Amino acid sequence: MKDSVIVCRCEDVTAKDVKAAIVKGAHTPNDIKRLTRCGSGVCQAKICSDLMVEIIHEKTGKPYRDIGIHRPRMPIRPVVLSTLLTGGDAGENI
Ligand code: FES
Known part of the structure; x- marks a missing residue:
């Protein structure tokens, strides 16, 4: 894979x-x-785990098969802080 390939676009991480x-x-x-x-x-x-x-x-x-997978962390999708504080439904705020 070329060094210039963007692996994670959110964190600006390249293959290099x-x-x-x-x-x-x-x-x-x-x-x-x-x-x-x-x-x-x-x-x-x-998306970036496969790369x-x-x-x-x-x-x-x-x-x-020996490389393993990325360990998911909660929350698995963006949640507004007020949802975490009130225990509301995360789906209603996004
Ligand atoms: S592309 Fe940035 S976290 Fe996956």
Whole structure:
């Protein structure tokens, strides 16, 4: 994959950034997230995770099944703070 490819558009992370994280020892999507914030944006790795896995496979030779998946964090979609405070329905505010 070309270095200039945008992996996470929300956090402005390129393939070059992900490859640099792999060189530093990040060999899972969660490790890469910790080092680059890739997957921390609005999509919560629904889109960028596949690219991260592809780059890990390409750079380390690890089989896809051994790379693992991105650990989802709550909330899985944007929620306004007032919804969290009141315990309201998140769907009604977005
Ligand atoms: S593209 Fe940014 S979190 Fe997935």
